[in-house]
Amino acid sequence: MKALKLTITAAAIVTLAGCAAKQDITRFEGNSAPKIVCIAEHKEVREGVITALQTGFAKHNVQTRVIPANYVVKHQEYQTDLLGADTTDCQAIAYYVANWRWDLALYMAYANIWVNDAKTNEKIAQASYRTGGGLDKFIDAKEKIIELVDGMY
Secondary structure, three states, X not given: OHHHHHHHHHHHHHHHHOOOOEEEEEOOOOOOOOOEEEEEEOOOOOXXXXXXXXXXXXXXXXXXXXXXXXXXXXOOEEEEEOOOOOOOOOOEEEEEEEEEEEEOEEEEEEEEEEEEEOOOOOEEEEEEEEOOXXXXXXXXHHHHHHHHHHHHO
């Protein structure tokens, strides 16, 4: 009986170990954290993501402004065009992608936020999230986006 319980426990651990969500975060270094961020709107992503980004940046006393942008996938990477948006008062530009999937309920399967310096266009911070296959995928997307922004600070 003990051997059966041990086998079942070991199988469950091995099964669930591959199901964990993954987060990768690169923080702002030193004084590179901007105080004014323009958010490049991604029209194909659910509207609530912008609100979550604004909330996340506001927690760090960062002013935000939404600007128009066009996101196109080229060579398996997003290329962005700011469509002539006025970025003169922006210290940085935040870009984002988020994908949802369906499994009993709609859930956010992937999110990536990257922040570029407005003058040099160099990436100064990034945060990404990818769900695993377990039940931990059913998270509050707004809270996860805010958590990712927090992680960059």
